[in-house]
Amino acid sequence: MGRYVARRLLLAIPVMIGASFLIFAMVYALPGDPIRALGGDRPLSPGVVAELRAQYNLNDPLVVQYGKYVGNLLQGDLGTDFRGRQVIDTISQRLPVTAQLTLVAILFEAVIGIIAGVLAGIRRNGFLDNLVLVSSTLIVSIPILVLAFVAQYVFGLQLGLFPISGLGEGWYSFLLPGLVLASGSLAYVARLTRTSVAENMRADYVRTARAKGLPNRTVVVRHTLRNSLIPVVTFIGADIGNLMGGAIVTESVFNLPGVGRAIFDSVRQQEGAVVVGIVTLMVFFFIFFNLVVDVLYAVLDPRIRYD
Incomplete structure (x- = not known):
């Protein structure tokens, strides 16, 4: 290893x-x-x-x-922008905001997506299965820019459930933009989990577990879900880097001062040092989280060994 x-x-x-x-x-x-x-x-x-x-x-x-x-x-110098500010200072100020937003989005993506996928997979062709398929198709078909403005208007302005701009409410300020950022990936996780669970429910080891008289919850959680999570973990691990780098629209709509917003402003102003510094950091995160996923394979499936 x-x-x-x-x-x-x-x-x-x-x-x-x-x-x-x-x-x-x-x-x-x-x-x-x-x-x-x-x-x-x-x-x-x-x-x-x-x-x-x-x-x-x-x-x-x-x-x-x-x-x-x-x-x-x-030499540890990421350079300065055209206004004399150190790039490392810009990253250190902006990165915590994007990290918190990404963490909230990953939690939404993993928890809601996996639960919805499991419920749809064990009740294939039922009401929940059809609901997951229809809702996930609808969410994926809506551009995130449109989804962000609709969520901001409905849940923020009309219902008043969430703040619509800035960081004035602390962690609560990240819930709505985090859900918007995770929406597309959440739909893919739900469908991927549903397909994997439905396939494994027909496997021989599941029929053997049922024949032994094990409770349905044990069969689903200990036998079916563990094997079904391997492709889901692959997707989520790769998606962490995508979410961190793809938060430009979400951070702009909800006025969050993260690295996504910094990339947008820097490209517009041709701040090459800032863009390169942030993107290189995002590439590192993408590689790191993919490595973590590979290591998790050995945890989820004992048959996998790395030489």
């Missing part, structure tokens, strides 16, 4: 370098001049523009810029 984890961590290094270079290149290729945009309606003097371009290496070719960025990165 230790050697397997070490190999995966070593393979993560070229993946992170490649991802950061691609993002750096795409930000570099955006049209416009970020230095001139700093002045807004009052353009900066040519001398100030030239000084800032030299300070941020904007006159260098792409490869040279990226080489200098990696050199600073190896």
